[in-house]
Amino acid sequence: MRDQKIISMIRERDECGMEELLAHYGTLMRYIIAPILPNAQDREECLSEAAMRVWDKIELFNSERGSWAAWLTTLTRNTALNHLRQRKHTESAEDIPPELPTKEPTPEETLLRRERHEALKCALDRLSAEERTIFYRKYYYLQPTVQIASELGMTERAVEGKLYRLKAKLRNALGGEAHE
Numbered sequence: 001m002r003d004q005k006i007i008s009m010i011r012e013r014d015e016c017g018m019e020e021l022l023a024h025y026g027t028l029m030r031y032i033i034a035p036i037l038p039n040a041q042d043r044e045e046c047l048s049e050a051a052m053r054v055w056d057k058i059e060l061f062n063s064e065r066g067s068w069a070a071w072l073t074t075l076t077r078n079t080a081l082n083h084l085r086q087r088k089h090t091e092s093a094e095d096i097p098p099e100l101p102t103k104e105p106t107p108e109e110t111l112l113r114r115e116r117h118e119a120l121k122c123a124l125d126r127l128s129a130e131e132r133t134i135f136y137r138k139y140y141y142l143q144p145t146v147q148i149a150s151e152l153g154m155t156e157r158a159v160e161g162k163l164y165r166l167k168a169k170l171r172n173a174l175g176g177e178a179h180e
Contacts, residue, residue: 003068010058018051028069029076035142036080042087050079077141116174123173127166134162 002024009017022029029047037043053075061071105113124132134152137143138159149159 007058007061007068010055018055021054022047022051025072028073032073032076032141033080035144035147036077036084037087042083046080046083049083050076053079119174120170123170126173127169131162131166131169134159135166138163 002020006017006020006024009020026047029050030043033043033046033050037046054072057075061068124135127135134148137148138145145156145159145163148154149156152159154162
């Protein structure tokens with residue numbers, strides 16, 4: 001019920017909705033941002049940016065397509081990754097000669113990427129819940145192995161072993177090719 005209240009408040013452009021969002025989900029959002037952005041100032045900027053993206057994109061949330069928590073965590077993660085890319089881009093922009101063209105993917109590359117994405121999604125759907133959790137924590141949320149082990153009550157070695165077997169299982173399911 002609290003989620004619906006927050007969503008409604010933000011959709012109605014009630015600023016108290018943002019306060020509620022940060023009060024109830026700020027910790028989760030920080031948890032997602034932390035492994036991606038090591039600098040504390042960058043993390044706080046990213047949290048503010050993610051909250052503003054929620055405000056701007058709230059109309060895109062559709063409860064029929066997924067849960068509020070999934071939508072919020074995805075938006076937060078993508079904001080953090082964009083923040084990281086932007087930081088890296090601005091740090092190295094002066095090293096790049098201005099005459100170099102940017103490489104836009106061709107239609108064929110776009111189609112191949114989409115097909116690989118669907119194949120990976122199908123392969124991930126066939127994993128157990130525990131395997132998916134470990135995979136997403138490591139490769140989607142970019143959490144360190146020690147954090148995953150600690151929070152799941154496992155040893156680092158056990159997590160590393162599971163990740164090794166998961167990669168082999170996915171490689172086998174995807175035909176042994178390297179996929180994005």
